[in-house]
Amino acid sequence: MHLKRLLIAFIALPLAYFYITKLPAGYFLFLLIAVSVAAQYEFYSMYKVKALLKYTGIVFGVFIILAFSLQPSLLSLKPFDLFAVLFIIMASIRLFLKRSPESSLLDIATTVTAVVYIPLLLGYQIYLRNQGYEWIIFLYGCVWASDSLAYYAGKGLGRKKLYEEISPNKTVAGAVGSIAGGAAGAVILKTVFIASMALPLSKGIILGIIIGAVTIIGDLVESMFKRDAGVKDSSNIFPGHGGLLDKLDGALFAGPVLYWVSIFLGLIQ
């Protein structure tokens, strides 16, 4: 399993790297839509959501991502229209799909909330990509460095559990490692891979630390959902790596936060 795990990493990572850095922004939009569809599908399957609600949620997810790309006006919809329509349609579908009121709120709320959790949070990566591909490399590079250092720090050092009920393997040392990993990732990225990026090293380290911290929360939230749904991996599309959501969890939260903090720090507009 460990070999398979390494093989996938050695094929998928460089492939993704070249896809993101060498191809125009439109290709990233396409990739993000594909990721959003697959991750939503995984999430709905985890929670055993009925097919009609599942596919309606996925279609709305595509519209949400397109709305990030086609700002400020998508077919002259007002900003909240997508969510108003989403709720009204989901509630109406559920009303006529099962002739029982039981757990109707859960059925509707799962799909409405999944659209926020996955495509809407992913959509911020469109804003980041619009600032240059370096921002995407920076985001995923820092998240990956956080995850990796958290894993090794958690294994090597520390016994004190971080949040045993949700993630029995995570330790406080791992959380510190995650933050340190974010900072270290930022330094390495900025000095080696994306040196041309208009980002002072000091602010890059701040961003790395924040990404490291937010990644832990994103990670724990996804673990919480998995345990709530009673599954171990979100799916098994990457043998040895678990599902797509397992890979995305940190970046889902870190993407919007990176975008907001970068605006706050005057790095982007």
Place this chain on the structure above:
Amino acid sequence: MHLKRLLIAFIALPLAYFYITKLPAGYFLFLLIAVSVAAQYEFYSMYKVKALLKYTGIVFGVFIILAFSLQPSLLSLKPFDLFAVLFIIMASIRLFLKRSPESSLLDIATTVTAVVYIPLLLGYQIYLRNQGYEWIIFLYGCVWASDSLAYYAGKGLGRKKLYEEISPNKTVAGAVGSIAGGAAGAVILKTVFIASMALPLSKGIILGIIIGAVTIIGDLVESMFKRDAGVKDSSNIFPGHGGLLDKLDGALFAGPVLYWVSIFLGLIQ
């Protein structure tokens, strides 16, 4: 009880009418915020949502309504920011509030979805009010005429149940009555109460029919939620009338639909 019911109607209705028609639009915003807070409170209480999640949802609801009023820019937030922040905060609160993953999605999704169901759908009444107070009178007048005719048609005529599992008292005749009531309401409103409104009678009747139809759906959806939560009335703030959500249910769905159809018909912009 019937006397109390009538008394409340004879005091509350004219009061609301003069409040909406005689006072500037800012007062309507204030009323809508108060209604949104109270209705969300009711909804969360119905579903026994924990205090911290409940109040966070209510505060976000206020921001959502303000966002409708302060379009296009609220503190230079991007349109989706409110929902991204809402989800990240709700998920983080839930993560640390209960140390158990069980029903975490339901806890988070209930609050996120309630913000769409109540303040976001209510917010469209700000857009309507911006077109003139007549639009608000038209909306609530048609909903009220639909509800009333549905009630009497359902009682007098027809035996065939509309959706017994959710609303045992509703009949197909009642649904037809609701649509006819919307049309009749539109005619009466347009010829008596708001004759000055820039709305041709023919288009008014179309809008009335649509409001009558949508009101049924909004009504059934709220009944579904009440049965799901295991309560009879959403609360008992209006003795004999039930709760605020019981009064709002039709208008929650009819508001955005009236707004969208009126744009489609070229009546407003």
